[in-house]
Amino acid sequence: MLTSLKQEKFMLLALIAAIAAYPLEHWMLHSGQVVALVAGLALIGFIVMASMRVAHHAEQLAEKVGDPYGTMILTLAAVLVEVVILAIMMSNEPSPTLVRDTIYSAVMLDINGILGLAALMGGIKHGEQSYNDDSARTYSVMILTAMGVSMVVPEFIPEADWKIYSAFTIGAMVVLYTLFLRMQVGPHSYFFSYSYPEKRRKKVPEEEHAPAVSLAFSIGTLVFGVIVIGALAEVMSKTLDLGLEGTGAPPVVTAIVVAAISAAPEILTALRAALANRMQSVVNIALGASLSTVILTVPVMEAMALYTGQPFQMAMTPVQTVMVFITLIVSAINLNDGETNAIEGMTHFVLFATFIMLSLLGV
Numbered sequence: 114m115l116t117s118l119k120q121e122k123f124m125l126l127a128l129i130a131a132i133a134a135y136p137l138e139h140w141m142l143h144s145g146q147v148v149a150l151v152a153g154l155a156l157i158g159f160i161v162m163a164s165m166r167v168a169h170h171a172e173q174l175a176e177k178v179g180d181p182y183g184t185m186i187l188t189l190a191a192v193l194v195e196v197v198i199l200a201i202m203m204s205n206e207p208s209p210t211l212v213r214d215t216i217y218s219a220v221m222l223d224i225n226g227i228l229g230l231a232a233l234m235g236g237i238k239h240g241e242q243s244y245n246d247d248s249a250r251t252y253s254v255m256i257l258t259a260m261g262v263s264m265v266v267p268e269f270i271p272e273a274d275w276k277i278y279s280a281f282t283i284g285a286m287v288v289l290y291t292l293f294l295r296m297q298v299g300p301h302s303y304f305f306s307y308s309y310p311e312k313r314r315k316k317v318p319e320e321e322h323a324p325a326v327s328l329a330f331s332i333g334t335l336v337f338g339v340i341v342i343g344a345l346a347e348v349m350s351k352t353l354d355l356g357l358e359g360t361g362a363p364p365v366v367t368a369i370v371v372a373a374i375s376a377a378p379e380i381l382t383a384l385r386a387a388l389a390n391r392m393q394s395v396v397n398i399a400l401g402a403s404l405s406t407v408i409l410t411v412p413v414m415e416a417m418a419l420y421t422g423q424p425f426q427m428a429m430t431p432v433q434t435v436m437v438f439i440t441l442i443v444s445a446i447n448l449n450d451g452e453t454n455a456i457e458g459m460t461h462f463v464l465f466a467t468f469i470m471l472s473l474l475g476v
Contacts, residue, residue: 150356168378214368229461235387236455
């Protein structure tokens with residue numbers, strides 16, 4: 114028991130922060146903008162701590178079930194964190210563009226940031242890294258379809274018909290994800306796996322001496338972690354909004370923060386996989402997280418909009434649309450041959466740097 118508590122020290126720190134944040138909320142919000150900003154940044158740190166532990170237990174569950182179920186659990190855990198934070202922030206201070214900007218930021222971070230950096234570092238260390246190109250093609254076409262339906266077409270929908278199209282979008286995303294899930298865990302599961310026989314042989318001795326993983330404990334901690342994150346996000350959203358008020362920071366900064374919080378554990382997992390020459394895991398994490406973000410976050414938030422009667426601005430700006438299409442075109446070209454290298458990683462990372470620069474310029 115004591116060993117488990119030591120392993121969960123980050124989760125305990127996040128819990129203590131959540132317990133302390135509520136009685137101190139009034140003081141943080143009425144002690145000046147600097148105090149509010151510092152408090153908001155500190156709470157973001159505690160949220161990242163909790164999300165790291167959520168991802169750790171998702172990884173443990175993933176190791177038990179193997180791919181493609183493993184990466185599916187990991188990406189779903191990240192999307193759950195993102196949806197919880199978004200829902201709480203929208204309930205506190207609704208922003209018509211926060212959902213759109215968060216999904217856009219998450220796709221840029223997952224495909225260009227995570228995949229780009231992992232392919233770059235892995236390519237420098239190992240040269241060309243192999244994976245199953247069926248998975249990349251499947252993910253790419255699904256992401257393009259989901260983003261086109263939910264974030265490009267709405268630009269042309271009359272405002273009076275937003276409820277009808279919103280309901281249609283929810284149905285379309287559910288159908289897409291249902292079919293994708295059936296493919297991922299059913300007859301086409303081999304699309305999302307790649308055989309690394311030499312890695313399996315090396316892992317056997319480590320697994321024999323590894324401590325047994327309690328599924329009940331991992332599931333319980335994962336659920337508890339999401340609750341703690343939700344509690345922290347409740348206060349964080351208020352302090353961060355106050356701290357950034359009047360600073361001239363672009364509105365998309367908040368969206369990038371939300372996307373980065375949910376992606377933080379995935380970044381470390383993907384980099385470890387790339388350095389271990391397991392590019393299939395990187396592809397599953399980066400593209401799987403992007404797809405899950407679009408195809409799961411959109412229906413949840415659209416349902417919330419229908420419930421409250423307040424529509425979101427889901428149509429991407431022209432700059433966002435161009436960046437998404439360039440990203441997906443580059444991804445389709447790079448991930449079409451079953452091997453990645455440092456040059457391909459650099460092209461994605463340059464696109465990620467461009468996304469950051471455009472965000473800082475407020476474009």
